[in-house]
Amino acid sequence: MTAYVTGGPTAAVADDAVGAVPLTGIDTPRRSASPWRWRLLRLVSVAAAIGLWQLLTEGKVRLLLRFDTLPTVTQIVSALHRRLGTYEYWLDLAQSLIRILTGFGLAAAVGVATGVLLGRSRLFANTFGPLTELVRPVPAIAMVPVAILLFPTDEAGIVFITFLAAYFPILVSTRHAVAALPTLWEDSVRTLGGGRWDVLARVVLPGILPGVFGGLSVGMGVAWICVISAEMISGRLGIGYRTWQDYTVLSYPQVFVGIITIGVLGFLTAAAVELLGRRVTRWLPRAQEGLR
Structure with a gap:
């Protein structure tokens, strides 16, 4: 039947x-379509963009945009090969990674904690909330002069800028995620005899994970923008500092080596956040549907 x-x-x-x-x-x-088909499409799109860049720069095309002033793909690849063999490249890369991971890690811990407090405590929301709303619209890179005056070393100032850049997206996403939790979940825990900590551990923290990881993903991207900008302004080492130095001496292939390095590092760190988010939210119905 x-x-x-x-x-x-x-x-x-x-x-x-x-x-x-x-x-x-x-x-x-x-x-669903085979994942290899989509991966192949991604590779083809990147290869097509690289091929187009080579054609436009090698042909000295000057139509609205001045491609004749940019280095070709072959020049960039040659510069990348030379730079990979130098000690300073890996030192800059390590320095930028240390700064981004330190600032982002602090922002993740503090941002989630204050976001939960803003969403759960009326007293905290009325005392600390107005301060965050006043500071949040100020771009983190605009705080570079303050960081220079406030911290004794450039290193601490750059980490502070990175922290600020990632902190507010994480804070706002966490606060909204807490506010969006159904009150029925909390009522159910309290009906079964659970207290405040039970509600926090069994309802709030698991329930806000999707929103938190959304904020972490956005925060990582903004943090990279600001750490590179801070390195260009006041750094002594780092990918941003080296890229700006190459620009000042008109070494344009080396500039694009720095740009490519920043893009790859940003992609890898953002992908790591996304992967971690998918793993810790496997219990979500949408995530389980994706595994079918």
């Missing part, structure tokens, strides 16, 4: 029911 949906309360009727709609295939997993 085949199941049907009708306008009445009966969930299943005979095959010859008038006007019935078959439910066949409702529980059938959705068939």
